Amino acid sequence: MKKQHEKYLTIISIIILGIVVYLAQNYLDAYKLRILNLGAIYVTLGVSLNLIYGFTGQFSLGHAGFMAIGAYTTALLVLPPYYKEIIFIIEPLVWPFTVLHTPFIFALLCSGFFAAIAALLIGLPVLRLKGDYLGIATLGFAEIIRIIANNIPQITNGALGIKGIPEFTNLWWSVGVALFTIYIIKGLIQSSYGRALMAIRDNEIAAEVIGVNLTYHKVMSFTIGAFFAGVAGGLFACLLTTIDPKAFMFVMTFNILIVVVLGGFGSITGTVIAAFLFNFFLEYLRPVEDGLDLGIFSIPKIPGLRMVTFSALLLIIILYKQKGLLGGVEFSWQGLFQFFNRFFNKKSSEGSAK
Amino acid sequence: MSLNLLLQNIANGFSLGSLYALIAIGYTMVYGILRLINFAHGEIFMLAPYFLYFGFLMFHLPWWLSVLVAIILTALTGMLTERVAYRPLRDAPRISALISAIGVSFFLQNLAIVLFSGVPKSVHRPEFFRTLFQFGEIRIQSTLIASVIISALFLSILLYIIYKTKTGLAMRAISTDIETSRLMAIDVNKTISITFIIGSALAAIGGILWALRFPQIVPTMGLIPGLKAFIAAVVGGIGNISGAMLGGFILGMAEILFVAFFPELSGYRDAFIFLILILILLFKPDGILGKNVQEKV
Numbered sequence: 001m002k003k004q005h006e007k008y009l010t011i012i013s014i015i016i017l018g019i020v021v022y023l024a025q026n027y028l029d030a031y032k033l034r035i036l037n038l039g040a041i042y043v044t045l046g047v048s049l050n051l052i053y054g055f056t057g058q059f060s061l062g063h064a065g066f067m068a069i070g071a072y073t074t075a076l077l078v079l080p081p082y083y084k085e086i087i088f089i090i091e092p093l094v095w096p097f098t099v100l101h102t103p104f105i106f107a108l109l110c111s112g113f114f115a116a117i118a119a120l121l122i123g124l125p126v127l128r129l130k131g132d133y134l135g136i137a138t139l140g141f142a143e144i145i146r147i148i149a150n151n152i153p154q155i156t157n158g159a160l161g162i163k164g165i166p167e168f169t170n171l172w173w174s175v176g177v178a179l180f181t182i183y184i185i186k187g188l189i190q191s192s193y194g195r196a197l198m199a200i201r202d203n204e205i206a207a208e209v210i211g212v213n214l215t216y217h218k219v220m221s222f223t224i225g226a227f228f229a230g231v232a233g234g235l236f237a238c239l240l241t242t243i244d245p246k247a248f249m250f251v252m253t254f255n256i257l258i259v260v261v262l263g264g265f266g267s268i269t270g271t272v273i274a275a276f277l278f279n280f281f282l283e284y285l286r287p288v289e290d291g292l293d294l295g296i297f298s299i300p301k302i303p304g305l306r307m308v309t310f311s312a313l314l315l316i317i318i319l320y321k322q323k324g325l326l327g328g329v330e331f332s333w334q335g336l337f338q339f340f341n342r343f344f345n346k347k348s349s350e351g352s353a354k
Numbered sequence: 355m356s357l358n359l360l361l362q363n364i365a366n367g368f369s370l371g372s373l374y375a376l377i378a379i380g381y382t383m384v385y386g387i388l389r390l391i392n393f394a395h396g397e398i399f400m401l402a403p404y405f406l407y408f409g410f411l412m413f414h415l416p417w418w419l420s421v422l423v424a425i426i427l428t429a430l431t432g433m434l435t436e437r438v439a440y441r442p443l444r445d446a447p448r449i450s451a452l453i454s455a456i457g458v459s460f461f462l463q464n465l466a467i468v469l470f471s472g473v474p475k476s477v478h479r480p481e482f483f484r485t486l487f488q489f490g491e492i493r494i495q496s497t498l499i500a501s502v503i504i505s506a507l508f509l510s511i512l513l514y515i516i517y518k519t520k521t522g523l524a525m526r527a528i529s530t531d532i533e534t535s536r537l538m539a540i541d542v543n544k545t546i547s548i549t550f551i552i553g554s555a556l557a558a559i560g561g562i563l564w565a566l567r568f569p570q571i572v573p574t575m576g577l578i579p580g581l582k583a584f585i586a587a588v589v590g591g592i593g594n595i596s597g598a599m600l601g602g603f604i605l606g607m608a609e610i611l612f613v614a615f616f617p618e619l620s621g622y623r624d625a626f627i628f629l630i631l632i633l634i635l636l637f638k639p640d641g642i643l644g645k646n647v648q649e650k651v
Contacts, residue, residue: 308464
């Protein structure tokens with residue numbers, strides 16, 4: 001198939017997606033919208049972690065930290081000043097934040113920017129580490145960021161967190177940012193930079209020998225990944241409207257890692273599918289703990305059973321689909337057509353055999 | 355700070371360190387053999403005090419017997435997690451096993467919430483563990499002394515097993531090269547099961563001592579001690595048993611002394627631990643006692 005046709009197909013599907021988003025935004029109830037929004041935010045988070053881990057091979061467990069930076073930045077920038085005075089009760093907010101009040105998009109960009117700066121500062125020293133050690137060090141940094149957030153009430157309102165953040169995030173924003181992230185990261189991967197990143201993942205020494213600048217590429221991938229994690233953090237804050245340091249514990253990073261691995265290592269398509277499935281399952285398992293009334297006897301409400309079922313499901317999937325749902329396969333129009341071709345050919349050959 | 359207060363803090367740090375050491379062993383043994391960060395180890399640690407609680411209060415077992423039962427049950431749970439969640443993934447990409455470990459951790463924690471409820475419970479402390487010893491100006495809880503002595507006892511038993519018995523030899527062989535050990539007719543599966551039993555039993559002892567020291571137990575109590583013990587294992591050199599002990603003591607001591615010297619920064623206590631971790635990783639990436647393995651081209 002020609003490149004030109006693929007382009008048209010992509011444009012058409014984006015338009016269809018736009019219509020779907022429009023319909024969903026206008027006709028779905030708040031609860032369903034929230035799940036879809038979370039799914040889209042997880043796409044951004046997952047794809048950005050996939051860049052660092054799936055494509056560059058750098059085991060980073062720091063995403064919750066970058067999200068936290070993004071979430072707090074956006075929250076402080078979009079909250080109206082008079083409201084900030086009310087909620088900062090432990091200690092008053094320090095100067096520049098008391099007067100700052102910016103549009104949402106600018107706040108999101110700042111979120112990404114600050115997360116990227118943090119990633120740059122962290123990445124330069126720690127990206128020398130390899131494998132699990134890198135994972136632990138980045139996990140440590142994320143926890144340090146969270147602990148700092150807990151201890152500077154004059155900026156973050158401490159453990160109380162920030163409440164009443166305007167609910168700017170809607171499907172247009174979350175899906176838009178997700179698409180933008182995929183577009184940028186896919187473009188990056190297909191460029192010569194991306195080849196260098198994958199060379200680092202496959203064999204660091206070999207990559208260095210053929211002249212790939214390890215530090216530069218690793219830090220670049222880490223920083224770009226963190227940028228999008230920061231933006232996603234901002235969206236997250238304006239979706240939940242309440243943030244506190246507890247929301248950014250390492251469990252959050254684990255959730256994103258689960259999305260990346262379940263989707264299939266190094267597959268953006270897989271990450272997208274897994275991100276939505278993850279959130280759907282998490283929410284639609286709620287009835288499990290509501291209890292059942294079967295007439296003769298009734299199963300009482302069991303709080304917590306939802307997460308038990310969820311983690312059991314997670315275990316089953318990882319045990320039976322060891323390489324993730326898609327196992328590294330990437331969506332492409334060509335692949336889709338080949339699939340249909342094979343599917344129909346198989347059918348027709350079966351038919352002729354009869 | 356007066357000398358007495360300093361000694362008091364050192365005693366506290368020592369006993370906290372001995373608890374971290376007990377938990378860290380489990381991480382380090384599993385990592386040494388399977389190259390797997392067993393994130394579920396903190397949950398194994400949390401189960402032991404619950405087993406003790408239920409054995410003593412629900413089944414009215416004598417206290418010492420409920421301790422024994424708790425340790426055995428926890429060790430079996432540890433073995434079971436390996437059987438169910440890690441063994442099928444032994445040849446899978448390592449990240450899948452890690453996700454499986456995270457899954458087990460979520461599962462056990464939430465199962466504990468369902469079965470034991472999220473309401474904090476307080477474990478029974480026998481008379482002995484409530485007494486205070488007075489050495490001049492320093493007052494030391496008997497739990498502190500008990501935890502140091504008990505940890506020392508079990509850690510020496512462990513060292514004996516690792517370095518003087520055939521099973522220990524098998525463990526060391528597997529951690530060097532799992533394929534070759536199989537060729538040497540070592541029963542790999544059995545040895546790994548034993549590793550998990552030992553690691554979980556030590557975590558159980560740690561968990562029970564922890565519950566005697568901080569008598570409130572909740573299903574999420576394994577999270578932070580688990581993470582810190584894991585850091586202790588990394589600081590000491592992951593895969594190295596003596597390293598895990600050393601790391602545990604360093605971390606326990608650092609945590610207590612940090613708060614003692616900088617009480618106004620006590621909120622940053624955990625951040626300080628992570629900072630130590632990162633600094634050690636940066637300057638000695640394989641930990642204090644770890645061997646530096648160079649990748650060959």
